[in-house]
Amino acid sequence: MAFKSIIYIKDENNLISYDLDLLTDLSLNDIFKGINGNIIDDNIDSILHKPLKYIENIKYRQDVFSDLMDNNLYNAVKLFSENSDILLYKIRGLNDLDDVQRKRCFLDSVYLYCNAITSLLESLKNADLKSSGFINLLDYLKNYTESDFFKSLKKESYNIEKIISSIRYKININGNKITVKKCLNDDDFSDEIINAFSKFLDDKNFDFNDDNSYEIGHVEASIIVLVSRLYPDEFGLMSSFFEKYNNFIDPVIEKFMHDIKFYLKYIIYMKRFTNYGLKFCIPKIINSGNVYADNIYDLALAQKLIIHGNIPVANSFSFNDANILIVTGPNNGGKTTFARSIGQVYYLSALGLPVPGSDAALNIPDKIFTHFEKSEAIENPEGRLEEELKRFKKIIDESTDKSVIIINEMLSSTTIMDGIEIGKKIIDLLIKRKCHSVYVTFIHELSELNGVKSYVAQVGNDHIKRAYKIIQEKSNGMAYAHALAEKYGLSYEILIKRIKNEDLSNIN
Structure with missing residues (x-):
């Protein structure tokens, strides 16, 4: 197959749909900033906002990442990218130079271009390539460097460079x-x-x-x-060369120069975490069977923690035997972080990226939905509950059995009894839809329904310290609020004692 892009093999417009709120709910915007670094590359940013539905494109990217795990190939591609940056910077600045300077800079740019391509070609020849992306690129570069155009470009640039340098x-x-x-x-x-x-x-x-x-x-x-x-003859050669090869960069190679940064930047990004012992894996893409991921973590949270030398707690999940995960447990126990990390794994895998975790097998959804609690606007006359239910109805109406839905702390504005009844209807709709769903809730009764799998946030032996570990087990219905109240002097017994002491002091 002829090489066209290192990013897409075909059908690049077949994308997963999502609402922009998803980028905020799953902290993906923060992750994108971490990948891009201080200088935003619009090309990379565009790719990060386009999760793929076409599995062949996803596997195409995964295979490229696998090849780049070889240090020799990675270093060769990184060097090519660095030289490409210098080359493109020179070309962009040509019009700002005087005539002789422009032509000299142009000659140097061509010289750099030919050397960079020749060097990359040799590195690809010596590499044990497995990905069709790099194999097709190798074939393309072989044909390109054997073309009359490139041979003339390289020979003339070398000769004129030698002549000019000897002046x-x-x-x-x-x-x-x-x-x-x-x-x-x-x-x-x-x-x-x-x-x-x-x-x-x-x-x-x-x-x-x-x-x-x-x-x-x-x-x-x-x-x-x-x-x-x-030296009119020598500089005349440089002028003729400039006119002859004014548009010398091959468009396919130029596109590769831009697109390969997508892989290089993400590998650099991964190293920030692997240096601290955190793992990444290339997930298996499956159409059926057990969907799972082991030792995943919230990348956005990890970005913040490693600044201080800390790492997040890793957790695992599996949809085996159920398509709905109910996550319960105490407040601030890591439930939302767990749900967010699941959403991140799905999204990043749909980009063809290695995902945080030690192992994973995932299906590729047609749509990804999030329903996170939002602050109730004062001007909203409908109330929070009605607004939540309208948003959920829109999700259910647009979802399919191939969708993924992440729900976080819905129905917190209702009474427990109302929350149980409404929650049962919500779960019934999710079961009928047969899509993979994660539902974080304070209503532990929902974890006891048929067709769901219960995950519970853990606490320490003192019932106060949060372990941030989420394991599959039956919910015990404990929020551990009493232990927290005692810690901060707000338990019923302590408050009653204080009130009595205050009453006695008032009598005196």
């Missing part, structure tokens, strides 16, 4: 007058000058000839013009 001239400065003349071999004092001034440099390996800057003053620019007049 020598001398400058006589007499007051305000500068005279430029050809330099004979016996007039060359370069070595003497370098030796005389090298002792003033901290870097003894400084290369006086390695100057990629073309931002020179008007005096230097004038000198270059004079030099070009001394």
Whole structure:
């Protein structure tokens, strides 16, 4: 198959649909910022906002990531990307240069381009490639470098570079007058000058000839013009070369230059966490069978924790024997973080990315929905409950048996009895829809319904400290509020004692 893109094999518009609230609810915006770094790359940002529905595209990306796990190939591709950045920066700045400078910079750019492609080709030849993405790229580069265009481009750029680099001239400065003349071999004092001034440099390996800057003053620019007049034939070759190869970058290779950063940036991003012992895995993509993920964690939370040298608690989940996970337990016990991490794993896997965790087998949903609690607006006359139910109805109406739904703390504005009754109807609708759903709730009675699997947030032996561990077990209905109240002096017994003491003090 002919190589067109390292990102898509085909059908790039077949995408998973989602509401923009999902990016906030699952903290994906924070993750995207972490991947992109300080400088937002619009191309990468666009890819991150387009989860794939077409499984072949997902596996295509996964295989590319697998190949890049080889350090030699990774380093070679990273070097190519770095050289590409320099090349594209030079090309963008050509119009800001004077005529001779522009043509010299253009020649250097072509020289860099040819070297970068040749080097990448050799690295791909020596690599044990498994992905169709890199295998097809290798075939493309072989054909491209054997083309008459590239052969001429490379040969002429090398020859002219050699000719231009061999030009020598001398400058006589007499007051305000500068005279430029050809330099004979016996007039060359370069070595003497370098030796005389090298002792003033901290870097003894400084290369006086390695100057990629073309931002020179008007005096230097004038000198270059004079030099070009001394060597009209040599500079004429450079001008002809500029006109002949003005649009020299192959469009497919240029697209690869931009797209490969998607992989490189994510690998760099992963290393921030793997350096702390956290794991990533390439999930198996399945159409049926047990959907699960082991030792997953919230990437957005991990970003914050590792700044202080801490790591999040990892948890696992499985949809085996049930399509609905009910998550209960004490407040601040990690329930929402657990649900969010499940949503992140689904979304990131749909991008073809390695996901946080040690092992996973996931289906690719057609849609991903989130229903997280929102602050009730004062101007909203319908009330929070009605607003929540309307949002849920929209989700149910638009979902299919292939969708994923993450619900967090719904019905918190109702009484327990109303919450149980409404919650039962919600779960009944989810069961009938047959989609994979995660439902975080304070109503532990919902975990006892048929067709659901119960997960419970754990606490320490003191019933106060949160373990942030979520395990599959039957809910005990405990919120451990009494232990917390005692810790902060707010239990019923303590409050009654205080009131009595205050009454006695008032009598005195």
